[in-house]
Amino acid sequence: MDPIGTYDYTTEAYSLDFMRRLPLPTLGNYLLDAATRHAEERGAGYTVMERRGTAWVLSRLAIEVIDADGLAAPIRVSTWAEAMERIFIKRCFEVTSAATDKPLAYARSIWAAIDKNTRRPTSLAGAWPDRMMVPGRHCPVEIAGRIAAAEAAPDDAPDTRTVRYSDLDINGHLNSIKHMEAMLDGFDLETYRKASVQHFEISYHAEGRYGTQLARFRRTLSPGTFACALVDGDRAISRALIRFV
Template identity: 30%
Template sequence: MPISPDFTSILSKDWEINFTQCAPNGYLKYTELCNLLQLTAAAHSEIGGISFSDMQEFNQAWVLSRMRVEIIDLPKWRDTVTVKTWINSLENSRSVRALEMYVNGKKIVGSETFWAVFNTEKRRPETLALPYEHFELYPDTKATVETFSKINITHEKEMLFERTVCLSDLDIVNHANNVKYFEWCLDLVDEKLILNQQIESFEMNFLKELSLKDKVSIHENINEDNTIFSITKEDKTSFALQLNWK
C-alpha cells in the first residue's frame, strides 16, 4: 500500500478493552497488553507504507527481537486506552520503536521494542527493501525508564515443563508467535502474583524461531526480585523472559 495521506511520524490509536482480553480479575491480561502494543506498531507501519503486506512483495517481515514493558497500572474491562507510538531508530535491518499506553490522559504503560527485518523465505535477517526516510525519528524520546537488555540465562535453573509447538501457536510469519512464548511461561507462574498485578516490568529476548512440531523445554530461575524463564530446543535457547516483581 502507498503511504497514507493521514501518515504522521507519531501515531495515537484508541482501543476499547473487551471481556475476551481480560483475566478473571477484570484487568487486561499481560499477553493482551503485548498484543495491543504490537497491533499499534503494525497500524503505524501500515499507514507508513512498511507493513507486512508491503514487505511481503520482497519476502520480508518485521519480527520482534527484544521487548521491555514497564507497568504503572493495567487497564480494565470497558476502559478505552490510547496507545502512542514513534520510532527511536531505523536503519538497514533494525528498528527501535517506543510505545506508551494511556487511560484518561494518564500514562500507565511504557514499552521499548527492538525489531529486525526478516526474509520469510531465507529465514534470516536482511536490509529493509522499502523506503523509510519519511519517518521522522525521535532518538531521545524514550517511553521507558530503562532500556531493554540481554537477559542473563547462565544461572542454575529448573526444568518445569515440556511442550510441542502446535498450529494454534503459529502466526502469519509461520513460526511461533512471540506472545505465545510469554503465555507459556506465565501459565507456570503462581496465579496470585498475576491476578494481584505484582509484575512491575518484564523483558523478553527472542533468539531463535520455533516451528510447527518443534519440541521445547521451559526452564525457570527464581530470585528475590525477579523470575527468569528460558525456552530451549535441543539445548539451544530460543527465548528468555525476565519478570520483575513489585
C-alpha cells in the same frame, strides 16, 4: 502524516484475567497491532515488505507497567520509531488512559527485517523513511543487556509444551505473544493474587516450529524477579526477565 500513530483499544470483561486485570499478552497484542497499523499506514508495513520479499521480525520487547488496574479500562496506544540502524529499527510505545491521558505503561522494542527466503537479516535501507522517525521522545523503559540463562541454574526441573496449530503466526512459527504466555504461565495463581507484573522483557533467538517440544525453565534472580527461558533441545529460542511488585 504525523510520525506518531495513535490507536484506541477496549478490553471486554470476558478478556480480563481472574483479578480483573488486563493480561500482559493482551497488552502485547495491542502493541503489535499498533506497530503493524503504524507501519502499514506510513508505507513500511506488511504490504510493502511483502513486495520486497522481506518481513518484520520482533527481536526484543520490554514493557514497564505503571498502573496495572488502569489498563483494564479503554486505553490509547501511541507508537513511533525512535532510531534505525542497518538491520534494526527501534520502536517505542506509550499507553495512556483513553479518558484522562494518564500514562499507564511504556514499551520499547527492537525489530529486524529478514529475507523471507533465506531467513537472514537484510538491510533496512529505503524501508523506513527518515520522516517517520521521532528521536528523543520520552519513553522511560530500557532494554537490558543479555538476559540471564534460566536453564543454567533453574529453580526446578522444567515443564514442557508442544507447539500446536493455535500457537502459530502467519509465517507458521510460534507466535511472539505465545512466547509471552508460556513464560507467564510458569507462575501459579497465588503469585498473581499477591502481585502484578511491573516489568516484562523478552528476547527472541530462534523460531519455534510446529510439533516441537519446548522446555520451560524458571530461575529466581532476586525476590520477585525471575529469568525464564523456552528451550528447544540445547538452545533457548526465547528468554524473559519478569519482575513482580
